[in-house]
Amino acid sequence: MSYAPESTVARPLLALTTPNHPGPRRRGNRRARVILFVGLGVFTVLLGGMYFGPSAGLPIPERFAPYYAQPHTGSGAAHPQPPPGAAKPAPNPNEFPTAADVAASAEKVTAGADAAIDILLASQPSSLPSARSRYSLRTGRNPPRGFDAFYAFAKERGCLVEGYTAVERDFAPFWRAEKTRKGWFRERVRVMEGKLVNDAHGVAALAIRDGKVQRPENGATYFDGDWENTINKFASSLPSLTVLINGRDEPRVVFDVAGLFDDPPTQPPAPTDPNPFALSPPSTGAFFADPVRKDVCRPARGVGVLEDVPFLLSASSAEFTTDLVPVLSMAKTVDASTTVDATAAGMGGGGGSCFADVLVPGEFYYRNSWWAGKFDYPNNIKWEDKKPVLYWRGESNGGHIRGTIYKTFPRFRLIDLAALPENQGFLDVRMTGWHESHCTDDCDAEPIKKAYNISGKVVPREDAYKYKYLLDVDGNTFSGRYLGLLRSGGLVFKSTAFTEFFTPWLVPFEHFIPVRPDLSDLMAKIAWARANDAEARRIQEAGRVFAERILTDAQNDCYWFAVMLEWGALWGE
Incomplete structure (x- = not known):
């Protein structure tokens, strides 16, 4: 994989956090610190819009306003239309760019995109104590066992050390439940593991023992082997545990977590699903709209009315549980806390909390995976x-x-x-x-x-x-x-x-x-x-x-x- 060269503006930013990066390190870096401060401010504003409440999202950029609400006329002309009868300006031959202009413009666009990434990377904690303190500030908890190893793992691979607010958000209901009764999380996983022994329903129960992942005897999913290979890269830094992973594309845990965030927190209900992850309603539309069932949440209308989403209306594959179960999945229906003013931006929203799955990267997004859709050769058209x-x-x-x-x-x-x-x-x-x-x-x-x-x-x-x-x-x-x-x-x-x-x-x-x-x-x-x-x-x-x-x-x-x-x-x- 080849990366575009760093922009000259961004080099001082990387010098602050990358020990071997050329550039100012101690003296003459006041300007770099100012740039970093501004960059952090911009990054913070972006993240703030993403994570704090349904009304705190970023507005539609002003440049989109004339086009967003107007229907397309089908004429192919740009909106807004000129008034009828308005004279068209004469073409100016000097307005047409030369090949050199086009190349320079493309290089400038790429440099701007690279500079934004440089600012993001420069905003990451530059030391382990900084990373630990910032984790505690966000979560109110001490960093978990293995955090120091995670920091080293991320630094070695050039990953983000922080920015995993989505991870913390997905686990928030389970931390809330654990607060009501210590040991709840482990107990719930073990109960579900026992129920899945005879029929896994596409959910793999992977055990980590002595720093290694043990593959389950019953092949549960298409991805058996792939997840073990990933987790084994850092399993030595984890305690012995059992993790439940959903091998289907669809989210599986139909549970409204909103009640868990009452003050004082609501005690999570005991499991009532006799056959978890096996509930396959003939019509998911009727299932989600059923006014009688009290164990079924109502999907957020902001993702489009029920009739706009096939998975909610008439899922081709749906095996749910209505119990609160910690399980790792590849997707769940959109929620206002995960998007930027999602309704206005056209990506749904509306405050839904219908699915309690915890998100992880799917094999479809690993470039070296058999499951990834690959191009045989790179883009070759300007x-x-x-x-x-x-x-x-x-x-x-x-x-x-x-x-x-x-x-x-x-x-x-x-x-x-x-x-x-x-x-x-x-x-x-x-x-x-x-x-x-x-x-x-x-x-x-x-x-x-x-x-x-x-x-x-x-x-x-x-x-x-x-x-x-x-x-x-x-x-x-x-x-x-x-x-x-x-x-x-x-x-x-x-x-x-x-x-x-x-x-x-x-x-x-x-x-x-x-x-x-x-x-x-x-x-x-x-x-x-x-x-x-x-x-x-x-x-x-x-x-x-x-x-x-x-x-x-x-x-x-x-x-x-x-x-x-x-x-x-x-x-x-």
């Missing part, structure tokens, strides 16, 4: 040579199809959008594969495949390089291709009802363009990107550089380590 069209190829996987319910699924909505005459020339999207298993009861496959021209023809992933705009859209849950798209050289438009481990780090309108789950604002945002090419390019490059420099395989390992530290602290000695 930005200015790419088509100003939004590109997507994917399969029909979304919810379970019954009758005409599929028309509400985002992937089918996307194809319907592209078929509208007013949207011609804006979208190049096709459904390339059909999931038979999603079409059983009350589902006639052939007419649907014919109507949506689902041929089964696979196209090279590298075709995406030809386009400026790329779409990441949910199937039944997350697509798993997001980070690859960010690295590919296109501006990513992301439509999702889910949050993943990296969600708090990637900022809407700064690293990608958020799109509502029902795609109702997609056309307006494509029109904005066309009318604001330089800004679109800047966002694209910021997302690419962040994915290349921060969201690495090593960073995934560090995230797992941070999660396992918290698990070990709750487990106890």
Whole structure:
């Protein structure tokens, strides 16, 4: 992996925290400290917007305001429109950039994206005592056993030492429950482990003993072996414990944690689910909307109404438990505490706390993993040579199809959008594969495949390089291709009802363009990107550089380590 060179502005910042980095270290670094202070301030504001309350998120940047609320006219013209009859200015030949101008502009954009990452890295604790004290300040607890080893592990691999507020947020309900009765966490894990012996339901119970991970006798998931390899990199720094890991793409723990944060804290209920992780309602829409059941939370309406999210409306795969169970998962439905003014930004929100899963990086996001969607060769098309069209190829996987319910699924909505005459020339999207298993009861496959021209023809992933705009859209849950798209050289438009481990780090309108789950604002945002090419390019490059420099395989390992530290602290000695 090759990184762009550091910007000259950022070198003094790295010199403050990197012992062998060239540059001022003791004298003449007042200016660098000022820059660092300002950078920390900006970074703090960004994180503050992400984590503190549904109304504390960042507003939509002013530059987006004219485009966000206006519907797309289909004309291809930029919004806002000039008044009728207004004369068009004569073209100025000097306005067209030369090849040298284009190259210089691209270099400047990349340097700006790199400088932002340099500031982020320079804001990390520069010593172990600093890292320990800052952990205690955030959590009110002493650092857990193994924290010193985590610091060394992260420093050696160039990972973030802090910035794991999402980890602390995910474990907060379990710390709250542990506060009501010491030993609750370990007891609950052991109860669930016992219930999963005969049928694991896609949940692996991994035991760590004497610094090594012991593989369970019953193969529980597709990822058996992968997780053990990751955790064994730092297992020697963990206490003996048992960890539950969900091998499905979907979140599994349907439990509203809001009551645990009452004052005084509510005692967590005793387990009542006789067969945990086996609850598969015929209709998840009816399950979540059932007014009678008291053990089912109500999903946050901010992620789109129930009918906008296939996983909530008609999940193709859903095996839940309604007990509060600590389990590590790859995704859960979006929550206001994980997004930046999520409703306004088009990424859901609304204060939901319906799923209590703890997030970890999935194998789909390890570049060296068999599961990762890889490009055979790097992007070889310059930005200015790419088509100003939004590109997507994917399969029909979304919810379970019954009758005409599929028309509400985002992937089918996307194809319907592209078929509208007013949207011609804006979208190049096709459904390339059909999931038979999603079409059983009350589902006639052939007419649907014919109507949506689902041929089964696979196209090279590298075709995406030809386009400026790329779409990441949910199937039944997350697509798993997001980070690859960010690295590919296109501006990513992301439509999702889910949050993943990296969600708090990637900022809407700064690293990608958020799109509502029902795609109702997609056309307006494509029109904005066309009318604001330089800004679109800047966002694209910021997302690419962040994915290349921060969201690495090593960073995934560090995230797992941070999660396992918290698990070990709750487990106890």
